[in-house]
Ligand SMILES: [Zn+2]
């Protein structure tokens with residue numbers, strides 16, 4: 353496929369889509385029912401359909417018996433951890449192998465022309481983004497994911513959470529699954545905004561942001577202080593009348609679905625003229641600029657509401673730079689009032705978490 357029909361490549365080889373990112377058609381004005389109907393298949397297929405399929409597989413085939421889940425047994429925990437680790441290794445691994453190791457489509461549709469494996473950096477364990485991100489995923493976030501899952505199953509097995517049957521409550525339970533991706537955007541936005549405050553960024557979230565040029569294994573590469581609350585979104589189902597299948601849909605959308613923002617490519621060529629859309633661009637821009645796009649890719653446009661939306665356009669770039677300028681000015685004024693000599697020295701600090709495009713993005 354010719355990626356230059358849909359985007360442009362700068363002199364460094366970085367590709368960007370021509371079209372600015374848009375929120376979901378339900379939020380676009382003027383409202384068009386035709387657009388909403390045309391968008392619906394991409395809402396379900398393939399990502400949400402995949403998360404639903406794995407949720408079904410876990411609930412009806414893979415998890416231990418409900419009797420055994422009523423007690424907290426180490427065997428069950430280790431079994432569930434093994435399942436999650438193998439599944440994530442296979443799922444993330446397929447993208448890593450095909451597009452980052454074999455480089456099956458080279459840099460076509462790749463936002464950052466560089467492959468992390470070619471640029472060792474001291475910021476990562478073993479100087480390798482891949483090894484560092486892999487270890488943090490498999491030995492930090494997936495064990496915490498499994499704790500969330502284990503406790504969730506324990507609560508259902510003991511009837512401490514309201515477990516509605518599908519036969520009588522199919523409409524409500526279908527509604528819960530339908531709105532789960534939107535709930536995820538809201539939950540993720542506020543959690544993410546919180547961990548971008550200076551102290552939490554420094555001690556917790558900066559681990560995830562080490563990957564300025566994210567690749568599949570960056571998706572769940574997190575400090576435990578982020579990984580645990582991130583995965584614990586599935587516990588929302590314990591607070592409302594729900595069902596283990598709905599809870600698993602959220603758990604897997606959050607766990608497996610983290611890969612969407614970190615794929616690094618706009619599209620994956622899958623034969624002929626067919627391609628799989630990654631939905632990665634909006635979160636890629638977050639990794640590039642830090643202080644934009646705290647939410648997902650616009651299913652619930654909270655970034656628009658709070659003035660932090662970046663759609664990839666030149667105008668959005670200007671707005672972002674203006675915001676950073678105003679912030680620097682505010683900080684300078686505040687510093688001048690409290691420490692006159694310090695205020696004079698603050699000339700280029702960009703914000704909470706270092707805001708603005710990282711010069712390191714060129715180095716990696
Ligand atoms: Zn990320």
Ligand SMILES: [Zn+2]
Pocket residue numbers: 544548557561638642
């Ligand atoms: Zn962030």
